[in-house]
Amino acid sequence: MRRKLTPDDAVPVRSHARTGTRCAGTTSSRTRRGADLRFGRTLPRALRAAGLVDVTAAGCFPIxxxxxxxxxxxxxxxxxxxxxxxxxxxxxxxxxxxxxxxxxxxxxxxxxxxxxxxxxxx
CATH class of the missing domain: 4.10.860 (DNA Excision Repair, Uvrb; Chain A)
Known part of the structure; x- marks a missing residue:
């Protein structure tokens, strides 16, 4: 059985060269292909503009x-x-x-x- 990590536990981290640069590269590639990376943030406004009321949004960040x-x-x-x-x-x-x-x-x-x-x- 695995135990939960505590703030005092040392967690090994493997670093991969230029991961951040690669992420930026894939992001710019998506925008060049037509992806609107702001869509999630603007969706509630678009629903209100379409006449809906009591607009709510929620998000999750799968890890x-x-x-x-x-x-x-x-x-x-x-x-x-x-x-x-x-x-x-x-x-x-x-x-x-x-x-x-x-x-x-x-x-x-x-x-x-x-x-x-x-x-x-x-």
Whole structure:
């Protein structure tokens, strides 16, 4: 049985070179492909503009797990050429990152998942 971590526990952290740069690269790649990264933040306003009232939104930030790992690997494979062309990563770095993902060595997160809802007045 695993015990819960406490604030006093030392947690080993594996660092992967240029991970932040690679994340920025995949983000800019998504926007070039037409993704609106502000959509979740603007969704409640859009619902109110459509005439709904009592608009509410909630979000969650999935951390870790098979779904996060699969999405990360698929995304990196999809934009690999763009990362290489932009000089944001080289083949060795990308292969090392994918190997770490597949080995379950990283605690990856998905983009926040936003749900919004409201009701018609009356």
């Amino acid at each position: 870790g797990g098979v779904a996060c790992d699969r999405l990360e690997a698929a995304t990196v494979r999809m934009v690999r050429g763009e990362l290489l062309a932009a000089g944001l990563a080289d083949d060795v770095e990308i292969d090392a990152h994918l190997a770490a993902v597949e080995a379950g060595e990283l605690d990856l997160t998905l983009a926040p998942l936003i749900s919004a809802w409201g009701r018609r007045p009356g």
